[in-house]
Amino acid sequence: MGRIHKSITAGLVAAACLFTFGATNAVADNHxxxxxxxxxxxxxxxxxxxxxxxxxxxxxxxxxxxxxxxxxxxxxxxxxxxxxxxxxxxxxxxxxxxxxxxxxxxxxxxxxxxxxxxxxxxxxxxxxxxxxxxxxxxxNHAELGKVTGEALAEALKDRKEAKVALVTGSLAEGVAPRRLAGFKEVVEKHPNISIVATEDVKWDTATAERVAGQLFARYAAQGGLDAVYGMADNVAHGVILAAKSAGVPLGTNEDELVVVSSNCMKFGIDHIRAGEQYSTATQMxxxxxxxxxxxxxxxxxxxxxxxxxxxxxxxxxxxxxxxxxxxxxx
Incomplete structure (x- = not known):
């Protein structure tokens, strides 16, 4: 009888807990x-x-x-x-x-x-x-810019002089200006890195590809660019497509273009695996x-x-x- 009594009591307690849980969920759903x-x-x-x-x-x-x-x-x-x-x-x-x-x-x-x-x-x-x-x-978009700047500095640490172009999202709204400020704050601590161009492509892949192609042509006579910050992975994807079309090698070796980003997407994951992009960041x-x-x-x-x-x-x-x-x- 003792064991039966305990089983009944345990069952009642479990039922009461389930009722309470269900009631709590119902109240939450009602809100x-x-x-x-x-x-x-x-x-x-x-x-x-x-x-x-x-x-x-x-x-x-x-x-x-x-x-x-x-x-x-x-x-x-x-x-x-x-x-x-x-x-x-x-x-x-x-x-x-x-x-x-x-x-x-x-x-x-x-x-x-x-x-x-x-x-x-x-x-x-x-x-x-x-x-x-x-x-x-x-x-915190300033922080995303900073971690991207740090990644770029690591990738370019062995280059005496590195020319970097920025291909950004819309500079009229709150994300890109903050990300840019964080990125610049880090890069300015590395005298071997110079930002030579900033182009606003409003996060558009096709525009990024076109603008990047123009940048590669503009700087070809000066030995080319060392790196490009494509502010989101779809922007970096446009940069990488333009680099391939222009015959610009991608990677981290001395004569290769380093591409970094700060807004992860499938584009960036695939490019990092292939060695065509150095980094992205956790905006998911x-x-x-x-x-x-x-x-x-x-x-x-x-x-x-x-x-x-x-x-x-x-x-x-x-x-x-x-x-x-x-x-x-x-």
């Missing part, structure tokens, strides 16, 4: 179920943006929320109008990757005044606007998307939400490629 989220971002023709948007949609759907994705081809005026439309359409939260760190401020101020909770993803707003949003989720859209939705859920559940959720910035080279290959392949 998010049916919530309408607007996600405003750049063009999803960019692979990073496309994966980030789809991750936010999938993660939100799993929590019973509905996400509407509105895109803009790096047009701040269009995104400002989209923010105004979101205000008028009674969404429960606004998640945004700003096209411009300054142009987005006036409409986001109107959104906040309308009582709309705002979450900034990946691309920060201008300094002094922290009161506009609940949370920023993404990498699935990680960012999951952290974003988690922050929105915490907000709806009245849990504390960190103001700045900075994700880890690490340089990726052949030495640690296997650790990051899967989350960087999309």
């Amino acid at each position: 998010t179920k049916g919530k309408k989220i607007a996600y405003l971002t750049a063009t999803t023709s960019n692979p990073f943006i496309a994966k980030l948007a789809s991750t936010i949609e999938e993660e939100a759907k799993a929590k019973g929320m509905e996400v509407t994705v509105l895109t803009s081809p790096f047009d701040p005026a269009l995104q400002s109008q989209q923010i105004n439309d979101v205000i008028a359409q009674n969404y429960d939260a606004l998640v945004i990757t700003p096209i411009s760190e300054r142009a987005a401020v006036p409409p986001l101020t109107a959104a906040k005044n309308a009582g709309l909770p705002i979450f900034i993803v990946n691309s920060p707003l201008a300094e002094g606007t922290e009161d506009l949003y609940v949370s920023f989720v993404g990498e 859209p699935t990680r960012t998307g999951k952290a974003t939705v988690a922050a929105v859920v915490d907000f709806f559940e009245d849990k504390p939400v960190e103001k700045h959720q900075f994700l880890e910035a690490v340089a990726i080279t052949k030495d640690n490629l296997d650790t990051y290959a899967e989350p960087c392949t999309f």
